[in-house]
Amino acid sequence: MSFPCENRKKRAARWSDIWLNHTKPLNQMFVSMNLDSLSSSPKSGKTLIPFFSIIDPTLLLSDELLLRILSKLPDSQTNSNSLVCKRWLNLQGRLIRSIRILDWNFLLSGRFIHRFPNLNHVDLISGSFISPPSSPIFLTHRVISMHLDSACLSNWCFCEDNMLPVEVIDNGLNVLASGCPNLRRLHVIGASEMGLLSVAEECSTLQELELQKCSDKVLSGIAACTNLQILKLVGNVQGFYNSVVSDIGLTILAQGCKRLVKLELCGCEGSFDGIKAIGKCCQMLEELTFCDHRMDDGWMAALSYCENLKTLRFQSCKTIDSNPGLDEYLGSCPALERLHLQKCQLRDKKSTAAMFSVCRAAREIIIHDCWGLDNSIFSFAIICRRVKRLYLEGCSLLTTEGLELVIHSWKELQSLRVVSCKNIKDSEISPELGTLFTTLQDLTWRPDTKSLLPSSLVEIGIGKKGGKFFKRT
Structure with missing residues (x-):
């Protein structure tokens, strides 16, 4: 049975039908655009826009x-x-402004500079080792990290033996210096003085440099970086590489880089003369860090020459100064504001007493996970009469009595933070110490996980006088 055509159900319109039915206007539009673009002469200054710009409006x-x-x-x-x-x-x-190189050949080929022409921060350390990046073994240290091949674990010579030759690293620095004249921050390892000299000559805006596996001879290369402000020198890292930075290198550095603001010496040797040269020549120095230093006895007396030093840090130091000398020759840092100790050995009473004497003007003291800090050692901090902020963490030998003895002598104390000091007990807090807590502007009290400070101090009225400044944590 057949039905009339007008009674048949109409088929839904398809996108293909719509496109085919309107091809003529579209073709006319494309032809018009092509004619306009072709008629635009380069002499007229008009940009030739192909018809596919409609597909990509960008x-x-x-x-x-x-x-x-x-x-x-x-x-x-x-x-x-x-x-x-x-x-x-x-x-x-x-x-892109900051990048970390993993493939040294990418740098040497020149494609790196073409791909990233506006870099100002480059880290070359990871790419300076011949190591498989796909290896599941990843070794990390305080200053260095790298992938390891399982075959390297047999002789433990996986750092210096796997490092690129000095000539290859210098070639990479030459390419980098010629292609990135606006470089401001650089991290490099295993370079010679000639490679660093090329960076100093081409990159006049270089302000921050981290130099690993450094030696006295290498420092003659960075002495030409007259605008350098932040410098980290890594000399000796036990188990990884050995290099020596002594008074010779520190003196060369001091005479060349007189605009230093921050200086970190990690695994470096030296003595009174080297630190004195830095203090007298680098008069803008505000922050000085010693990490696992190997300084000779008596070096700490030279800190008094750093007249504008504001921050002094000691990290992972086995000793501060075994023989600091007589107290009258120590001097002090008059502008010092912060003393930061982290993971240091503080068992030597004479050394610790000399350190606090040099830092007697400090306004802030931070002691984090330092071994040997008991009541007798901490009592030497009484000489720091101007302390406003004290942060203690991981000081397991210090007791409540030792803490109270020192902070009662600090009349300007405003902020106190005590965390993970298991021998400081809530039950041993005296009424005088509780009253002192109420006058603080900021208090963080977590000496152990069982601390019950709010409930244990109800009878002495903590939280009433100055209670608005008390922070419960």
Whole structure:
């Protein structure tokens, strides 16, 4: 049985039908655009825009405008933006300012500079080792991290033996210096004085440098970095590499880099003369850090020459100064504001007493996980009469009595933080100490996980006088 055509059910329209039915106007539009673009002469100054700009509207944007748009996007979209097209890949590379090199050949080939022309922070340390990046063995240290091959574990010579030759590292520095004249921060290991000299000559804006496996001879290269402000020198790292930084290198450094503001000496040797040279020549020095130092006896008396020093740090030091000398020759740092001790050995009474004497002007003292800090050692801190902030963490030998003896002599104390000091007990807090707590502007009290400070101090009225400044944690 047949039905009339007008009674048949109409088929739903398809996108293909709509496209085919409107091809003529579209073709006319494309032809018109092509004619306009072809008729635009280069002499007229008009930009030739191909017809496929309708498919990619970003082609209508200039590189400068598209760079401004890409710079507003979050960093999490950097990788996805680079995969859109070659143009976006190149533009995204121009926005990168900081990078860590993993493949040294990528640097030597010149593609690195072409890909990232506007870098100001480059880390070359990870790429300076011949190690398989896909290895499941990853070794990390306080100053260095690297992947290891299982075959290297048999002789434990996995750092110096796997490091690139000095000549190769210097070649990489030459390429980097010629392609990144605006470099501001650099991390490098195993370079010679010639490689660093090329960086000093080409990168006049270099302000921050971390130099590992450093020696006295190498320091003659960075002495030409006249604008250097932040410097970290790593000389000897036990079990990884051995190099010596002595008074000779420190003197060369002091005479060349007179604008230093922050200096960190890790695994470095030296004595009174080297620190004195730094103090007298680097008059802008505000922060000085000693990490696992190997200084000779009597070096600490030279700290008094650092007249503008504001922060003094000791990290992982087995000793501060075994023989600091007579007290009248120690002097002090008049501008010092912060003394920071972390993971240091503080068992030597004479050494610790000399340290607090030199730092008697400190306003803030931080002691974190230091061994040997008992009541007798901590009592030497009484000489620091101007302390306003005290932070103690991991001081397991210090008791409540030892803490109270010192902080009662500090009339300007405003902030106290006591964390993980198991021999400081709530039950041993005296009424005088509780009253002192009420006058503090900031109090963090967690000497152990069972601390019951609020309930144990109800009878002495803590929380009434000055209670608005008390912070329960």
